[in-house]
Amino acid sequence: MKTNKLTVLLIHPEISRTKYNFVGIIENECLELEYISALLKEKGHNVEIYDGQVEKKTVTTKIKECNPDIVYVCGRTRQENFMLEYCNEAKKYNKEIITIIGGLHAQLCYERMYKDFVDYILTTFDIYKILDIIDYHFSNKKVDLDNIEGICYKKDNSWVKNKQCAFDINKLPLPDRTYFYEHPKNYRYLELEHSAWVRTAYCCPYRCKFCHRNKMNMGKYVCRDIKDVVEEIENIKSDNIYIVDDDFLFNKARLYEFIKLIREKNIKKKYICYGRSDFIAKNEELMSELKDIGLYYVLVGLEAINDNQLLDYNKNSNVTNNVKSIEICNKLGINIMGMFIVDLDYTPKDFKILYKWIKNHNLKHIAISIFTPEMGIETYEMYKDRLITDNPSHWDYLHLVAKPTKMSVKRYYFNYYKLLIKLFLKAKREGVYDFIDYGDYIMSFVKNIFKTKRSNDDE
Numbered sequence: 436m437k438t439n440k441l442t443v444l445l446i447h448p449e450i451s452r453t454k455y456n457f458v459g460i461i462e463n464e465c466l467e468l469e470y471i472s473a474l475l476k477e478k479g480h481n482v483e484i485y486d487g488q489v490e491k492k493t494v495t496t497k498i499k500e501c502n503p504d505i506v507y508v509c510g511r512t513r514q515e516n517f518m519l520e521y522c523n524e525a526k527k528y529n530k531e532i533i534t535i536i537g538g539l540h541a542q543l544c545y546e547r548m549y550k551d552f553v554d555y556i557l558t559t560f561d562i563y564k565i566l567d568i569i570d571y572h573f574s575n576k577k578v579d580l581d582n583i584e585g586i587c588y589k590k591d592n593s594w595v596k597n598k599q600c601a602f603d604i605n606k607l608p609l610p611d612r613t614y615f616y617e618h619p620k621n622y623r624y625l626e627l628e629h630s631a632w633v634r635t636a637y638c639c640p641y642r643c644k645f646c647h648r649n650k651m652n653m654g655k656y657v658c659r660d661i662k663d664v665v666e667e668i669e670n671i672k673s674d675n676i677y678i679v680d681d682d683f684l685f686n687k688a689r690l691y692e693f694i695k696l697i698r699e700k701n702i703k704k705k706y707i708c709y710g711r712s713d714f715i716a717k718n719e720e721l722m723s724e725l726k727d728i729g730l731y732y733v734l735v736g737l738e739a740i741n742d743n744q745l746l747d748y749n750k751n752s753n754v755t756n757n758v759k760s761i762e763i764c765n766k767l768g769i770n771i772m773g774m775f776i777v778d779l780d781y782t783p784k785d786f787k788i789l790y791k792w793i794k795n796h797n798l799k800h801i802a803i804s805i806f807t808p809e810m811g812i813e814t815y816e817m818y819k820d821r822l823i824t825d826n827p828s829h830w831d832y833l834h835l836v837a838k839p840t841k842m843s844v845k846r847y848y849f850n851y852y853k854l855l856i857k858l859f860l861k862a863k864r865e866g867v868y869d870f871i872d873y874g875d876y877i878m879s880f881v882k883n884i885f886k887t888k889r890s891n892d893d894e
Contacts, residue, residue, distance in 0.1 A: 460871060631673040860877070
């Protein structure tokens with residue numbers, strides 16, 4: 436039995452195998468893998484990271500090169516096929532490799548990972564459970580898998596799900612950013628190059644109906660000590676910091692402490708974060724202070740332009756807040772990224788009205804998602820009978836996965852892509868995202884307009 440240094444391969448899957456993925460425009464640092472890397476290296480293990488967003492070689496080649504004892508992979512719903520494929524490839528290469536799948540999608544939809552080539556599924560953000568699995572397989576310690584909370588495993592050829600558990604984010608080690616620093620040309624958010632991810636909280640304190648992020652950590656909102664957050668930011672070798680909490684603009688006292696500490700340490704960086712329109716609308720002074728210390732982008736789920744739809748989404752906000760938040764950010768010089776959902780009840784007129792609303796309110800940065808009933812939450816069950824695909828790669832908010840009510844699928848896509856083309860042309864006229872090849876994306880949207888149905892192949 437191997438008891439000393441192990442080789443662990445940590446994998447973040449590719450987004451898709453077509454250009455329809457916006458890689459090179461937004462690339463996410465592999466923060467979860469960096470936490471695990473720090474933990475394992477502290478225990479003396481050899482760790483390698485493979486990020487499908489940036490690597491040129493295949494996963495199979497990487498597995499053969501590093502010959503790992505353990506392969507861990509995590510990803511979102513749209514990456515499920517890749518996660519399973521990688522575990523299968525690892526077992527084909529060497530059936531003795533221990534395969535583990537983690538991340539939020541696995542936590543919510545663990546039964547979808549019940550495969551012969553998968554050994555463990557983490558249903559918790561407690562990465563220390565990986566050490567328990569290592570001890571069970573590679574040490575002389577007496578470890579009972581039945582007593583490890585937050586995992587699924589196989590016993591007598593059947594899957595066993597242990598009790599799930601929430602995790603205190605303050606117990607995380609500082610991430611090992613070696614891989615991030617080795618790729619200085621990657622990990623950007625739009626024009627902010629080499630943007631480092633920082634997480635200060637797990638879960639979201641709100642309960643929007645369409646969102647599965649509030650199911651993180653068993654729905655328990657836990658935040659880090661803000662002093663530790665600022666110290667981490669100070670030591671990151673990057674001028675751009677992407678705070679990836681589902682809602683960073685939440686606790687006013689904590690935010691003012693954040694501002695105070697950033698100023699005391701004289702940290703000069705640009706920040707990206709998520710926030711709600713109702714918070715921004717009520718806290719112009721605080722937003723001004725955040726702008727002063729470097730807030731560059733605030734990503735705001737505006738979602739809709741009528742109150743009935745916001746009510747149906749359980750957004751607990753209104754259109755008045757949406758409008759005011761845009762006005763405040765424009766006034767202060769903060770780039771507000773307005774995120775909208777085009778509902779399955781949309782008519783062609785609704786698409787036109789949304790574009791006109793965006794134009795009239797001088798909103799320059801826009802993200803448009805198709806309403807997607809997320810797997811593992813109540814909304815999925817509500818729309819289960821209307822699903823038109825079972826391919827998880829289509830759960831990317833750019834595909835229809837459920838049948839529209841007012842139009843055919845073909846007509847819906849026609850109006851959706853027409854809206855995207857108009858928004859891209861608007862952005863081009865206004866000089867937004869001038870690093871993007873607009874023509875390439877617009878042509879891809881035009882081509883998609885003429886597609887009458889989506890393939891079940893990975894995209």
